Amino acid sequence: MRFGILDQMAQPKQSSAEEVAAETIKVAQYVEQLGYHSYWFAEHHGTKGLVSSSPEIMMAAIASNTKQLSVGSGGILLPQYSAYKVASQLLQLQALFPDRIEAGVGRSPGGSERIRALLADGKPNQQEEYPDKLAALARYLNREGSVRAAPRTKESPKLFSLGLGENSAELAAKLGIGYVYGHFINPYRGEAALQTYQETFTTGYLNNPLARSAIFIVCGESDDHAEELAISQDAWLLQVEKGLDSRVPSVVEVKARSWNEKDRQRIQNNRKRMIIGGPSKVKEELQVLSERYQCDDWLILTNIYDNHEKCMSYQRIIEMFP
Template identity: 70%
Template structure:
Protein backbone atom coordinates (compact mmCIF):
# COMPACT_ATOMS: atom_id res chain seq x y z
CA UNK A 1 0.00 0.00 0.00
CA UNK A 2 1.33 3.44 -0.99
CA UNK A 3 0.27 6.30 1.24
CA UNK A 4 0.32 10.05 0.86
CA UNK A 5 -1.41 13.11 2.30
CA UNK A 6 -3.79 15.49 0.54
CA UNK A 7 -3.84 18.68 2.62
CA UNK A 8 -6.54 21.34 2.29
CA UNK A 9 -4.86 23.17 5.17
CA UNK A 10 -8.12 23.22 7.12
CA UNK A 11 -7.66 25.92 9.76
CA UNK A 12 -8.76 25.12 13.33
CA UNK A 13 -10.77 27.81 15.10
CA UNK A 14 -8.54 29.95 17.27
CA UNK A 15 -5.55 29.50 14.98
CA UNK A 16 -4.34 32.05 12.42
CA UNK A 17 -3.49 31.33 8.79
CA UNK A 18 0.16 31.88 9.66
CA UNK A 19 0.00 29.30 12.45
CA UNK A 20 -1.81 26.87 10.18
CA UNK A 21 0.93 27.21 7.57
CA UNK A 22 3.61 26.58 10.20
CA UNK A 23 1.75 23.47 11.45
CA UNK A 24 1.48 22.27 7.86
CA UNK A 25 5.25 22.42 7.43
CA UNK A 26 5.64 20.50 10.67
CA UNK A 27 3.13 17.88 9.54
CA UNK A 28 4.88 17.34 6.21
CA UNK A 29 8.19 16.73 7.95
CA UNK A 30 6.48 14.40 10.43
CA UNK A 31 4.80 12.21 7.82
CA UNK A 32 8.02 11.98 5.81
CA UNK A 33 9.68 10.51 8.89
CA UNK A 34 6.78 8.04 9.17
CA UNK A 35 7.38 6.86 5.61
CA UNK A 36 4.65 8.60 3.62
CA UNK A 37 5.63 8.92 -0.03
CA UNK A 38 3.95 12.19 -0.99
CA UNK A 39 2.30 15.35 0.28
CA UNK A 40 -0.19 17.12 -1.99
CA UNK A 41 -1.94 20.47 -1.60
CA UNK A 42 -5.45 21.45 -2.62
CA UNK A 43 -6.44 24.81 -4.10
CA UNK A 44 -9.33 26.69 -2.48
CA UNK A 45 -10.37 30.32 -2.63
CA UNK A 46 -12.72 32.67 -0.79
CA UNK A 47 -13.02 30.48 2.28
CA UNK A 48 -12.45 31.44 5.87
CA UNK A 49 -10.84 28.19 6.93
CA UNK A 50 -9.06 26.50 4.01
CA UNK A 51 -5.60 28.03 3.87
CA UNK A 52 -4.23 26.27 0.78
CA UNK A 53 -4.85 28.66 -2.12
CA UNK A 54 -1.51 28.34 -3.96
CA UNK A 55 -0.43 24.71 -4.12
CA UNK A 56 2.67 25.53 -6.19
CA UNK A 57 4.01 27.75 -3.42
CA UNK A 58 3.27 25.19 -0.71
CA UNK A 59 4.92 22.48 -2.82
CA UNK A 60 8.12 24.53 -3.01
CA UNK A 61 8.06 25.34 0.70
CA UNK A 62 7.57 21.72 1.78
CA UNK A 63 10.08 20.32 -0.72
CA UNK A 64 12.69 22.74 0.63
CA UNK A 65 12.12 21.50 4.19
CA UNK A 66 12.06 17.77 3.43
CA UNK A 67 14.49 15.33 1.85
CA UNK A 68 12.73 12.79 -0.35
CA UNK A 69 9.02 13.49 0.11
CA UNK A 70 7.26 13.95 -3.23
CA UNK A 71 5.14 17.09 -3.34
CA UNK A 72 2.10 17.67 -5.49
CA UNK A 73 -1.06 19.61 -6.21
CA UNK A 74 -4.51 18.20 -5.80
CA UNK A 75 -5.21 20.15 -7.78
CA UNK A 76 -4.36 23.28 -9.68
CA UNK A 77 -7.50 24.84 -11.21
CA UNK A 78 -6.32 24.58 -14.81
CA UNK A 79 -9.39 26.17 -16.54
CA UNK A 80 -8.76 29.47 -14.76
CA UNK A 81 -5.13 29.89 -15.79
CA UNK A 82 -2.77 29.90 -18.73
CA UNK A 83 -1.63 26.33 -19.42
CA UNK A 84 1.78 27.70 -20.41
CA UNK A 85 2.20 29.59 -17.14
CA UNK A 86 1.30 26.45 -15.15
CA UNK A 87 3.83 24.48 -17.22
CA UNK A 88 6.59 26.98 -16.44
CA UNK A 89 5.83 26.84 -12.71
CA UNK A 90 5.93 23.04 -12.72
CA UNK A 91 9.14 23.00 -14.75
CA UNK A 92 10.72 25.45 -12.32
CA UNK A 93 9.77 23.22 -9.41
CA UNK A 94 11.14 20.19 -11.26
CA UNK A 95 14.46 22.00 -11.77
CA UNK A 96 14.66 22.77 -8.06
CA UNK A 97 13.51 19.36 -6.83
CA UNK A 98 14.16 16.77 -9.57
CA UNK A 99 11.99 13.68 -9.38
CA UNK A 100 9.87 14.99 -6.52
CA UNK A 101 7.20 17.04 -8.35
CA UNK A 102 3.73 15.61 -9.00
CA UNK A 103 1.24 17.91 -10.70
CA UNK A 104 -2.44 17.21 -10.26
CA UNK A 105 -4.82 19.48 -12.17
CA UNK A 106 -8.59 19.69 -12.06
CA UNK A 107 -11.63 21.23 -13.68
CA UNK A 108 -13.13 23.00 -10.64
CA UNK A 109 -14.02 26.71 -10.96
CA UNK A 110 -12.46 27.39 -7.56
CA UNK A 111 -15.41 29.21 -6.07
CA UNK A 112 -18.44 31.25 -7.04
CA UNK A 113 -18.67 33.16 -10.32
CA UNK A 114 -17.03 36.26 -8.86
CA UNK A 115 -14.00 34.31 -7.67
CA UNK A 116 -13.81 32.33 -10.91
CA UNK A 117 -13.82 35.54 -12.93
CA UNK A 118 -11.13 37.10 -10.75
CA UNK A 119 -8.90 34.03 -11.09
CA UNK A 120 -9.38 34.04 -14.86
CA UNK A 121 -8.82 37.82 -15.12
CA UNK A 122 -12.37 38.47 -16.24
CA UNK A 123 -12.45 35.88 -19.01
CA UNK A 124 -15.65 33.98 -19.66
CA UNK A 125 -16.32 30.58 -18.10
CA UNK A 126 -13.57 28.29 -19.38
CA UNK A 127 -14.58 24.99 -17.76
CA UNK A 128 -15.51 23.55 -21.16
CA UNK A 129 -11.94 24.28 -22.31
CA UNK A 130 -10.43 21.90 -19.77
CA UNK A 131 -9.63 19.05 -22.21
CA UNK A 132 -7.90 21.44 -24.62
CA UNK A 133 -5.98 23.15 -21.83
CA UNK A 134 -4.92 19.75 -20.51
CA UNK A 135 -3.59 18.81 -23.96
CA UNK A 136 -1.73 22.12 -24.13
CA UNK A 137 -0.22 21.54 -20.68
CA UNK A 138 1.03 18.11 -21.77
CA UNK A 139 2.58 19.64 -24.89
CA UNK A 140 4.33 22.42 -22.96
CA UNK A 141 5.82 19.89 -20.51
CA UNK A 142 6.89 17.35 -23.14
CA UNK A 143 10.25 17.25 -24.90
CA UNK A 144 8.45 16.60 -28.17
CA UNK A 145 6.30 19.73 -27.91
CA UNK A 146 6.73 22.48 -30.50
CA UNK A 147 6.67 25.03 -27.69
CA UNK A 148 8.23 23.80 -24.47
CA UNK A 149 8.07 25.52 -21.11
CA UNK A 150 11.28 26.71 -19.51
CA UNK A 151 13.37 25.67 -17.75
CA UNK A 152 13.83 22.61 -19.97
CA UNK A 153 14.51 19.95 -17.38
CA UNK A 154 15.86 16.50 -18.18
CA UNK A 155 12.65 14.88 -16.96
CA UNK A 156 9.15 16.28 -16.78
CA UNK A 157 7.11 16.28 -13.55
CA UNK A 158 4.51 13.57 -13.11
CA UNK A 159 1.12 14.74 -14.34
CA UNK A 160 -2.35 13.70 -13.15
CA UNK A 161 -5.90 14.75 -13.88
CA UNK A 162 -8.37 14.76 -10.98
CA UNK A 163 -11.90 13.55 -11.46
CA UNK A 164 -15.10 12.08 -10.06
CA UNK A 165 -16.23 9.51 -12.61
CA UNK A 166 -15.90 7.76 -15.93
CA UNK A 167 -15.69 10.83 -18.18
CA UNK A 168 -12.71 12.32 -16.37
CA UNK A 169 -11.06 8.90 -16.15
CA UNK A 170 -11.42 8.32 -19.90
CA UNK A 171 -9.94 11.73 -20.69
CA UNK A 172 -6.87 11.08 -18.52
CA UNK A 173 -6.46 7.60 -19.99
CA UNK A 174 -6.68 8.72 -23.61
CA UNK A 175 -4.12 11.46 -22.97
CA UNK A 176 -1.77 8.99 -21.30
CA UNK A 177 -1.48 10.80 -17.97
CA UNK A 178 -2.19 9.72 -14.38
CA UNK A 179 -5.62 9.83 -12.78
CA UNK A 180 -6.74 10.63 -9.24
CA UNK A 181 -10.27 9.74 -8.16
CA UNK A 182 -11.88 11.96 -5.50
CA UNK A 183 -13.62 9.43 -3.24
CA UNK A 184 -13.68 12.13 -0.56
CA UNK A 185 -16.04 14.13 -2.79
CA UNK A 186 -18.05 11.52 -4.68
CA UNK A 187 -17.71 7.99 -3.29
CA UNK A 188 -20.11 6.12 -5.57
CA UNK A 189 -18.24 6.05 -8.91
CA UNK A 190 -14.80 4.88 -7.86
CA UNK A 191 -14.90 1.34 -9.24
CA UNK A 192 -16.28 2.49 -12.57
CA UNK A 193 -13.80 5.37 -12.84
CA UNK A 194 -10.77 3.17 -12.20
CA UNK A 195 -12.03 0.50 -14.59
CA UNK A 196 -12.60 3.08 -17.30
CA UNK A 197 -9.13 4.53 -16.86
CA UNK A 198 -7.42 1.14 -17.13
CA UNK A 199 -9.53 0.07 -20.10
CA UNK A 200 -8.85 3.20 -22.15
CA UNK A 201 -5.25 4.01 -21.19
CA UNK A 202 -2.93 4.76 -24.07
CA UNK A 203 0.81 5.25 -23.51
CA UNK A 204 1.65 8.90 -24.01
CA UNK A 205 2.99 11.24 -21.38
CA UNK A 206 3.24 8.10 -19.20
CA UNK A 207 4.23 4.63 -20.37
CA UNK A 208 1.96 2.87 -17.89
CA UNK A 209 -1.33 3.65 -16.08
CA UNK A 210 -0.98 5.44 -12.75
CA UNK A 211 -4.08 5.73 -10.56
CA UNK A 212 -4.68 7.04 -7.07
CA UNK A 213 -7.69 7.75 -4.89
CA UNK A 214 -8.21 10.40 -2.23
CA UNK A 215 -10.29 9.73 0.88
CA UNK A 216 -11.01 11.13 4.36
CA UNK A 217 -9.57 8.85 7.06
CA UNK A 218 -9.52 9.20 10.85
CA UNK A 219 -7.75 6.39 12.68
CA UNK A 220 -8.11 6.44 16.46
CA UNK A 221 -6.78 4.12 19.14
CA UNK A 222 -10.24 2.55 19.12
CA UNK A 223 -13.42 2.91 17.12
CA UNK A 224 -14.86 4.96 19.97
CA UNK A 225 -11.96 7.41 20.05
CA UNK A 226 -12.11 7.81 16.28
CA UNK A 227 -15.80 8.73 16.52
CA UNK A 228 -14.96 11.27 19.22
CA UNK A 229 -12.35 12.87 16.96
CA UNK A 230 -14.56 12.74 13.88
CA UNK A 231 -17.31 14.97 15.24
CA UNK A 232 -15.20 18.08 14.57
CA UNK A 233 -14.75 16.97 10.95
CA UNK A 234 -18.46 16.19 10.64
CA UNK A 235 -19.44 19.72 11.66
CA UNK A 236 -16.65 21.25 9.57
CA UNK A 237 -17.85 19.46 6.43
CA UNK A 238 -21.47 20.46 7.02
CA UNK A 239 -20.38 24.09 7.29
CA UNK A 240 -18.27 23.82 4.13
CA UNK A 241 -21.24 22.43 2.22
CA UNK A 242 -23.47 25.25 3.46
CA UNK A 243 -20.91 27.93 2.62
CA UNK A 244 -20.53 28.80 6.31
CA UNK A 245 -17.44 29.23 8.48
CA UNK A 246 -15.03 26.61 7.15
CA UNK A 247 -12.67 26.65 10.12
CA UNK A 248 -12.57 23.37 12.05
CA UNK A 249 -14.47 23.57 15.35
CA UNK A 250 -13.25 21.99 18.57
CA UNK A 251 -14.79 18.74 19.77
CA UNK A 252 -16.47 20.67 22.59
CA UNK A 253 -18.07 23.13 20.19
CA UNK A 254 -19.15 20.35 17.87
CA UNK A 255 -20.73 18.39 20.71
CA UNK A 256 -22.70 21.45 21.82
CA UNK A 257 -24.35 21.79 18.42
CA UNK A 258 -28.10 21.18 18.26
CA UNK A 259 -28.63 18.83 15.33
CA UNK A 260 -31.47 19.08 12.86
CA UNK A 261 -32.84 15.91 11.30
CA UNK A 262 -31.54 16.89 7.85
CA UNK A 263 -28.09 17.54 9.26
CA UNK A 264 -27.95 14.11 10.86
CA UNK A 265 -28.99 12.58 7.56
CA UNK A 266 -26.30 14.57 5.74
CA UNK A 267 -23.62 13.42 8.18
CA UNK A 268 -24.61 9.81 7.52
CA UNK A 269 -24.34 10.48 3.79
CA UNK A 270 -20.98 12.22 4.21
CA UNK A 271 -19.60 9.26 6.12
CA UNK A 272 -19.60 7.33 2.82
CA UNK A 273 -16.75 9.64 1.86
CA UNK A 274 -14.73 8.61 4.91
CA UNK A 275 -13.17 5.78 6.86
CA UNK A 276 -13.46 6.36 10.61
CA UNK A 277 -12.44 3.82 13.22
CA UNK A 278 -9.72 2.09 15.15
CA UNK A 279 -6.78 0.41 13.39
CA UNK A 280 -8.62 -2.82 12.62
CA UNK A 281 -11.60 -1.11 11.03
CA UNK A 282 -9.48 1.34 9.06
CA UNK A 283 -7.26 -1.39 7.67
CA UNK A 284 -10.15 -3.62 6.66
CA UNK A 285 -12.09 -0.84 4.95
CA UNK A 286 -9.09 0.58 3.12
CA UNK A 287 -8.09 -2.89 1.90
CA UNK A 288 -11.69 -3.49 0.79
CA UNK A 289 -11.73 -0.26 -1.23
CA UNK A 290 -8.29 -1.02 -2.65
CA UNK A 291 -9.56 -4.35 -3.90
CA UNK A 292 -12.78 -2.83 -5.24
CA UNK A 293 -10.95 -0.05 -7.09
CA UNK A 294 -7.85 -2.13 -7.92
CA UNK A 295 -5.89 0.79 -6.52
CA UNK A 296 -3.23 0.58 -3.83
CA UNK A 297 -2.14 4.22 -3.86
CA UNK A 298 -4.07 6.52 -1.50
CA UNK A 299 -4.05 10.20 -0.61
CA UNK A 300 -5.38 10.69 2.92
CA UNK A 301 -7.25 13.75 4.20
CA UNK A 302 -7.74 14.22 7.95
CA UNK A 303 -9.46 17.47 8.90
CA UNK A 304 -9.85 17.25 12.65
CA UNK A 305 -9.32 19.97 15.24
CA UNK A 306 -6.48 18.57 17.36
CA UNK A 307 -3.05 18.72 15.69
CA UNK A 308 -1.49 16.04 17.90
CA UNK A 309 -4.36 13.63 17.29
CA UNK A 310 -4.09 14.33 13.57
CA UNK A 311 -0.43 13.31 13.72
CA UNK A 312 -1.31 10.17 15.64
CA UNK A 313 -3.97 9.24 13.09
CA UNK A 314 -1.42 9.45 10.29
CA UNK A 315 1.02 7.42 12.39
CA UNK A 316 -1.49 4.64 13.04
CA UNK A 317 -2.44 4.45 9.36
CA UNK A 318 1.19 4.07 8.31
CA UNK A 319 1.82 1.42 10.95
CA UNK A 320 -1.02 -0.65 9.51
CA UNK A 321 0.78 -1.01 6.18
CA UNK A 322 4.48 -0.52 6.89
Protein backbone atom coordinates in the same frame (compact mmCIF):
# COMPACT_ATOMS: atom_id res chain seq x y z
CA MET B 1 -0.27 -0.13 0.04
CA ARG B 2 1.17 3.29 -0.79
CA PHE B 3 0.18 6.49 1.03
CA GLY B 4 0.35 10.23 0.56
CA ILE B 5 -1.40 13.22 2.09
CA LEU B 6 -3.83 15.59 0.36
CA ASP B 7 -3.87 18.73 2.49
CA GLN B 8 -6.51 21.43 2.17
CA MET B 9 -4.85 23.16 5.13
CA ALA B 10 -8.15 23.32 7.02
CA GLN B 11 -7.75 25.96 9.71
CA PRO B 12 -8.83 25.09 13.25
CA LYS B 13 -10.68 27.83 15.10
CA GLN B 14 -8.37 29.78 17.42
CA SER B 15 -5.50 29.23 14.93
CA SER B 16 -4.25 31.82 12.45
CA ALA B 17 -3.36 31.17 8.82
CA GLU B 18 0.26 31.77 9.74
CA GLU B 19 0.12 29.12 12.45
CA VAL B 20 -1.51 26.63 10.07
CA ALA B 21 1.22 27.19 7.48
CA ALA B 22 3.96 26.66 10.06
CA GLU B 23 2.28 23.53 11.43
CA THR B 24 1.88 22.13 7.91
CA ILE B 25 5.64 22.12 7.42
CA LYS B 26 6.04 20.19 10.69
CA VAL B 27 3.37 17.68 9.67
CA ALA B 28 5.07 17.10 6.32
CA GLN B 29 8.40 16.48 8.03
CA TYR B 30 6.71 14.06 10.42
CA VAL B 31 4.95 12.00 7.76
CA GLU B 32 8.16 11.82 5.73
CA GLN B 33 9.80 10.13 8.73
CA LEU B 34 6.83 7.75 8.96
CA GLY B 35 7.34 6.65 5.36
CA TYR B 36 4.65 8.54 3.45
CA HIS B 37 5.51 8.93 -0.21
CA SER B 38 3.97 12.27 -1.12
CA TYR B 39 2.36 15.45 0.20
CA TRP B 40 -0.17 17.22 -2.01
CA PHE B 41 -1.92 20.57 -1.65
CA ALA B 42 -5.40 21.55 -2.74
CA GLU B 43 -6.33 24.91 -4.25
CA HIS B 44 -9.23 26.77 -2.62
CA HIS B 45 -10.26 30.42 -2.80
CA GLY B 46 -12.74 32.72 -1.10
CA THR B 47 -13.00 30.64 2.09
CA LYS B 48 -12.39 31.62 5.68
CA GLY B 49 -10.78 28.40 6.79
CA LEU B 50 -8.97 26.68 3.92
CA VAL B 51 -5.45 28.08 3.87
CA SER B 52 -4.14 26.28 0.76
CA SER B 53 -4.78 28.73 -2.08
CA SER B 54 -1.47 28.41 -3.95
CA PRO B 55 -0.34 24.77 -4.13
CA GLU B 56 2.75 25.62 -6.17
CA ILE B 57 4.09 27.80 -3.34
CA MET B 58 3.30 25.22 -0.68
CA MET B 59 4.99 22.53 -2.78
CA ALA B 60 8.17 24.61 -2.84
CA ALA B 61 7.97 25.26 0.91
CA ILE B 62 7.52 21.59 1.79
CA ALA B 63 10.15 20.34 -0.65
CA SER B 64 12.61 22.85 0.83
CA ASN B 65 11.97 21.52 4.33
CA THR B 66 12.03 17.78 3.55
CA LYS B 67 14.55 15.46 1.93
CA GLN B 68 12.80 12.88 -0.22
CA LEU B 69 9.07 13.53 0.06
CA SER B 70 7.36 14.03 -3.29
CA VAL B 71 5.21 17.16 -3.38
CA GLY B 72 2.11 17.65 -5.47
CA SER B 73 -0.91 19.76 -6.31
CA GLY B 74 -4.37 18.39 -5.90
CA GLY B 75 -5.16 20.24 -7.91
CA ILE B 76 -4.28 23.40 -9.79
CA LEU B 77 -7.46 24.90 -11.30
CA LEU B 78 -6.34 24.63 -14.91
CA PRO B 79 -9.43 26.14 -16.66
CA GLN B 80 -8.76 29.48 -14.98
CA TYR B 81 -5.11 29.72 -16.02
CA SER B 82 -2.78 29.61 -18.98
CA ALA B 83 -1.52 26.08 -19.60
CA TYR B 84 1.83 27.58 -20.59
CA LYS B 85 2.16 29.51 -17.31
CA VAL B 86 1.17 26.45 -15.24
CA ALA B 87 3.74 24.37 -17.12
CA SER B 88 6.44 26.97 -16.49
CA GLN B 89 5.72 26.96 -12.75
CA LEU B 90 5.80 23.18 -12.56
CA LEU B 91 9.00 22.94 -14.58
CA GLN B 92 10.58 25.53 -12.30
CA LEU B 93 9.72 23.29 -9.35
CA GLN B 94 11.08 20.28 -11.23
CA ALA B 95 14.39 22.13 -11.77
CA LEU B 96 14.60 22.92 -8.06
CA PHE B 97 13.48 19.49 -6.82
CA PRO B 98 14.17 16.85 -9.51
CA ASP B 99 12.02 13.70 -9.41
CA ARG B 100 9.90 15.04 -6.54
CA ILE B 101 7.18 16.97 -8.39
CA GLU B 102 3.71 15.49 -8.93
CA ALA B 103 1.49 17.85 -10.90
CA GLY B 104 -2.21 17.30 -10.31
CA VAL B 105 -4.72 19.52 -12.10
CA GLY B 106 -8.51 19.67 -12.16
CA ARG B 107 -11.41 21.42 -13.87
CA SER B 108 -13.07 22.97 -10.80
CA PRO B 109 -14.05 26.66 -11.02
CA GLY B 110 -12.42 27.25 -7.64
CA GLY B 111 -15.43 28.77 -5.94
CA SER B 112 -18.30 31.05 -6.88
CA GLU B 113 -18.64 32.55 -10.35
CA ARG B 114 -17.27 35.80 -8.97
CA ILE B 115 -14.17 34.01 -7.63
CA ARG B 116 -13.76 32.11 -10.90
CA ALA B 117 -13.90 35.32 -12.92
CA LEU B 118 -11.32 36.98 -10.68
CA LEU B 119 -8.96 34.01 -11.06
CA ALA B 120 -9.38 34.10 -14.83
CA ASP B 121 -8.98 37.89 -15.00
CA GLY B 122 -12.56 38.36 -16.15
CA LYS B 123 -12.43 35.81 -18.97
CA PRO B 124 -15.53 33.69 -19.69
CA ASN B 125 -15.90 30.30 -18.03
CA GLN B 126 -13.43 27.95 -19.71
CA GLN B 127 -14.30 24.68 -17.99
CA GLU B 128 -15.35 23.16 -21.32
CA GLU B 129 -11.83 23.86 -22.60
CA TYR B 130 -10.28 21.67 -19.91
CA PRO B 131 -9.50 18.71 -22.24
CA ASP B 132 -7.67 20.99 -24.66
CA LYS B 133 -5.82 22.81 -21.89
CA LEU B 134 -4.85 19.50 -20.29
CA ALA B 135 -3.49 18.22 -23.59
CA ALA B 136 -1.54 21.46 -24.04
CA LEU B 137 -0.14 21.22 -20.52
CA ALA B 138 1.04 17.67 -21.19
CA ARG B 139 2.81 18.83 -24.36
CA TYR B 140 4.54 21.72 -22.60
CA LEU B 141 5.68 19.53 -19.70
CA ASN B 142 6.86 16.82 -22.09
CA ARG B 143 8.96 19.28 -24.10
CA GLU B 144 6.87 18.88 -27.26
CA GLY B 145 5.70 21.36 -29.90
CA SER B 146 7.15 24.41 -31.59
CA VAL B 147 6.93 26.54 -28.44
CA ARG B 148 8.49 25.02 -25.33
CA ALA B 149 8.04 26.00 -21.72
CA ALA B 150 11.07 26.83 -19.63
CA PRO B 151 13.12 25.76 -17.83
CA ARG B 152 13.86 22.74 -20.04
CA THR B 153 14.48 20.12 -17.40
CA LYS B 154 15.99 16.70 -18.06
CA GLU B 155 12.86 14.94 -16.85
CA SER B 156 9.21 15.94 -16.73
CA PRO B 157 7.17 16.06 -13.53
CA LYS B 158 4.52 13.38 -13.12
CA LEU B 159 1.19 14.68 -14.43
CA PHE B 160 -2.23 13.70 -13.04
CA SER B 161 -5.77 14.73 -13.82
CA LEU B 162 -8.25 14.76 -10.94
CA GLY B 163 -11.77 13.51 -11.54
CA LEU B 164 -15.03 12.12 -10.23
CA GLY B 165 -16.23 9.69 -12.89
CA GLU B 166 -15.74 7.76 -16.11
CA ASN B 167 -15.44 10.79 -18.40
CA SER B 168 -12.51 12.27 -16.46
CA ALA B 169 -10.89 8.84 -16.25
CA GLU B 170 -11.19 8.31 -19.99
CA LEU B 171 -9.64 11.73 -20.67
CA ALA B 172 -6.62 10.96 -18.47
CA ALA B 173 -6.26 7.53 -20.07
CA LYS B 174 -6.44 8.97 -23.59
CA LEU B 175 -3.61 11.40 -22.82
CA GLY B 176 -1.58 8.72 -21.07
CA ILE B 177 -1.29 10.68 -17.81
CA GLY B 178 -1.98 9.75 -14.18
CA TYR B 179 -5.48 9.82 -12.69
CA VAL B 180 -6.71 10.61 -9.16
CA TYR B 181 -10.27 9.70 -8.23
CA GLY B 182 -11.88 11.92 -5.59
CA HIS B 183 -13.67 9.44 -3.32
CA PHE B 184 -13.69 12.18 -0.66
CA ILE B 185 -16.06 14.15 -2.91
CA ASN B 186 -18.04 11.41 -4.70
CA PRO B 187 -17.93 7.91 -3.19
CA TYR B 188 -20.22 6.38 -5.81
CA ARG B 189 -18.27 6.29 -9.09
CA GLY B 190 -14.81 5.17 -8.07
CA GLU B 191 -15.02 1.57 -9.22
CA ALA B 192 -16.29 2.47 -12.68
CA ALA B 193 -13.92 5.43 -13.07
CA LEU B 194 -10.77 3.56 -12.11
CA GLN B 195 -11.74 0.55 -14.21
CA THR B 196 -12.31 2.85 -17.19
CA TYR B 197 -8.91 4.43 -16.66
CA GLN B 198 -7.08 1.11 -16.51
CA GLU B 199 -8.91 -0.40 -19.49
CA THR B 200 -8.57 2.59 -21.82
CA PHE B 201 -5.08 3.80 -20.89
CA THR B 202 -2.91 4.56 -23.90
CA THR B 203 0.83 5.03 -23.60
CA GLY B 204 1.57 8.73 -23.92
CA TYR B 205 2.97 11.03 -21.27
CA LEU B 206 3.46 7.94 -19.08
CA ASN B 207 4.40 4.46 -20.21
CA ASN B 208 2.07 2.81 -17.70
CA PRO B 209 -1.16 3.79 -15.93
CA LEU B 210 -0.75 5.54 -12.57
CA ALA B 211 -3.96 5.61 -10.55
CA ARG B 212 -4.67 6.98 -7.09
CA SER B 213 -7.71 7.72 -4.99
CA ALA B 214 -8.24 10.38 -2.33
CA ILE B 215 -10.32 9.72 0.79
CA PHE B 216 -11.07 11.16 4.23
CA ILE B 217 -9.68 8.91 6.99
CA VAL B 218 -9.65 9.37 10.76
CA CYS B 219 -7.88 6.53 12.55
CA GLY B 220 -8.14 6.62 16.34
CA GLU B 221 -6.78 4.38 19.08
CA SER B 222 -10.18 2.63 18.97
CA ASP B 223 -13.45 2.99 17.10
CA ASP B 224 -14.87 5.15 19.91
CA HIS B 225 -11.78 7.36 19.98
CA ALA B 226 -12.00 7.84 16.21
CA GLU B 227 -15.66 8.81 16.49
CA GLU B 228 -14.76 11.38 19.14
CA LEU B 229 -12.11 12.91 16.88
CA ALA B 230 -14.20 12.79 13.72
CA ILE B 231 -17.11 14.90 14.95
CA SER B 232 -15.03 18.03 14.35
CA GLN B 233 -14.56 16.92 10.73
CA ASP B 234 -18.26 16.09 10.43
CA ALA B 235 -19.23 19.59 11.58
CA TRP B 236 -16.56 21.23 9.42
CA LEU B 237 -17.73 19.46 6.26
CA LEU B 238 -21.36 20.34 6.94
CA GLN B 239 -20.40 24.00 7.36
CA VAL B 240 -18.40 23.94 4.11
CA GLU B 241 -21.36 22.47 2.22
CA LYS B 242 -23.65 25.16 3.60
CA GLY B 243 -21.22 27.94 2.69
CA LEU B 244 -20.66 28.81 6.36
CA ASP B 245 -17.49 29.26 8.43
CA SER B 246 -15.01 26.77 6.95
CA ARG B 247 -12.72 26.72 9.98
CA VAL B 248 -12.63 23.46 11.93
CA PRO B 249 -14.55 23.64 15.23
CA SER B 250 -13.30 21.95 18.38
CA VAL B 251 -14.83 18.74 19.70
CA VAL B 252 -16.10 20.68 22.73
CA GLU B 253 -17.85 23.20 20.51
CA VAL B 254 -19.45 20.52 18.36
CA LYS B 255 -20.71 18.59 21.36
CA ALA B 256 -22.46 21.73 22.61
CA ARG B 257 -24.45 22.03 19.40
CA SER B 258 -27.83 20.55 18.65
CA TRP B 259 -28.42 19.13 15.18
CA ASN B 260 -31.74 18.98 13.39
CA GLU B 261 -32.75 15.81 11.58
CA LYS B 262 -31.73 17.15 8.18
CA ASP B 263 -28.22 17.97 9.42
CA ARG B 264 -27.85 14.57 11.10
CA GLN B 265 -28.87 12.85 7.87
CA ARG B 266 -26.42 14.93 5.87
CA ILE B 267 -23.59 14.11 8.29
CA GLN B 268 -24.44 10.42 8.05
CA ASN B 269 -24.47 10.56 4.26
CA ASN B 270 -21.09 12.33 4.23
CA ARG B 271 -19.60 9.40 6.16
CA LYS B 272 -19.69 7.46 2.87
CA ARG B 273 -16.83 9.71 1.81
CA MET B 274 -14.76 8.67 4.83
CA ILE B 275 -13.29 5.80 6.80
CA ILE B 276 -13.63 6.41 10.54
CA GLY B 277 -12.46 3.89 13.12
CA GLY B 278 -9.70 2.27 15.09
CA PRO B 279 -6.79 0.56 13.33
CA SER B 280 -8.57 -2.75 12.69
CA LYS B 281 -11.66 -1.13 11.20
CA VAL B 282 -9.68 1.30 9.07
CA LYS B 283 -7.44 -1.46 7.75
CA GLU B 284 -10.36 -3.71 6.88
CA GLU B 285 -12.38 -1.00 5.13
CA LEU B 286 -9.37 0.32 3.25
CA GLN B 287 -8.46 -3.18 2.04
CA VAL B 288 -12.05 -3.77 0.88
CA LEU B 289 -12.11 -0.45 -0.97
CA SER B 290 -8.68 -1.08 -2.49
CA GLU B 291 -9.91 -4.41 -3.81
CA ARG B 292 -13.06 -2.83 -5.25
CA TYR B 293 -11.11 -0.03 -6.88
CA GLN B 294 -8.12 -2.18 -7.84
CA CYS B 295 -6.09 0.70 -6.43
CA ASP B 296 -3.58 0.54 -3.58
CA ASP B 297 -2.26 4.10 -3.90
CA TRP B 298 -4.09 6.52 -1.58
CA LEU B 299 -4.07 10.23 -0.76
CA ILE B 300 -5.46 10.82 2.73
CA LEU B 301 -7.36 13.85 4.01
CA THR B 302 -7.83 14.29 7.78
CA ASN B 303 -9.50 17.58 8.67
CA ILE B 304 -9.93 17.29 12.43
CA TYR B 305 -9.39 20.00 15.01
CA ASP B 306 -6.45 18.57 16.94
CA ASN B 307 -3.20 18.66 14.94
CA HIS B 308 -1.42 16.20 17.25
CA GLU B 309 -4.25 13.69 16.84
CA LYS B 310 -4.09 14.19 13.08
CA CYS B 311 -0.43 13.17 13.13
CA MET B 312 -1.23 10.17 15.33
CA SER B 313 -3.94 9.14 12.85
CA TYR B 314 -1.40 9.27 10.01
CA GLN B 315 0.99 7.17 12.11
CA ARG B 316 -1.60 4.51 12.93
CA ILE B 317 -2.56 4.18 9.26
CA ILE B 318 0.92 3.61 7.90
CA GLU B 319 1.93 1.30 10.78
CA MET B 320 -0.83 -1.09 9.66
CA PHE B 321 0.77 -1.42 6.21
CA PRO B 322 4.53 -1.68 6.81
